[in-house]
Amino acid sequence: MTDAELILEAKKARKHAYVPYSHFQVGAALLTKSGRIYHGCNIENAAYTPTNCAERTAFFKAIYDGEREFDKIAVVGGAEGTDGDELCSPCGVCRQVMMEFCDPETFQIILANGKDKYIRRSLKEMLPFGFGPENLK
Numbered sequence: 164m165t166d167a168e169l170i171l172e173a174k175k176a177r178k179h180a181y182v183p184y185s186h187f188q189v190g191a192a193l194l195t196k197s198g199r200i201y202h203g204c205n206i207e208n209a210a211y212t213p214t215n216c217a218e219r220t221a222f223f224k225a226i227y228d229g230e231r232e233f234d235k236i237a238v239v240g241g242a243e244g245t246d247g248d249e250l251c252s253p254c255g256v257c258r259q260v261m262m263e264f265c266d267p268e269t270f271q272i273i274l275a276n277g278k279d280k281y282i283r284r285s286l287k288e289m290l291p292f293g294f295g296p297e298n299l300k
Contacts, residue, residue, distance in 0.1 A: 166235075172237065174277055180204040182207050189218075190203070192221065192236065195225060201221045203223075204220060216254060222264065233264060237273040245277075251275075261286050270286040272285070
């Protein structure tokens with residue numbers, strides 16, 4: 164699957180976001196090594212702390228289905244009513260979840276604005292001193 168195709172999937176996921184407080188919709192599309200795509204959107208909560216990001220929503224759905232090997236994730240975010248006008252980066256908590264399940268050297272994160280601009284970075288570039296399962300061996 165190309166980066167552009169995965170970005171389109173993230174744009175679709177973004178439409179499902181529940182964002183009555185921030186009005187900032189984020190969609191994620193996670194590609195597994197087996198070729199499956201898992202979609203996620205951000206889901207806000209009035210108490211703020213229970214809010215869940217799009218990236219973690221996608222990962223948790225995949226983990227529940229038994230997936231444990233991942234190739235890349237595309238993330239598209241922006242204000243409600245827009246196509247996602249800015250590059251949207253995963254938060255630190257999402258990066259840490261990625262570190263749990265992904266090889267930081269090879270797992271790719273695609274940040275897209277929902278139009279024509281995107282960048283691709285490895286998890287290691289996005290979380291240079293990440294703490295993961297290897298640190299506990």
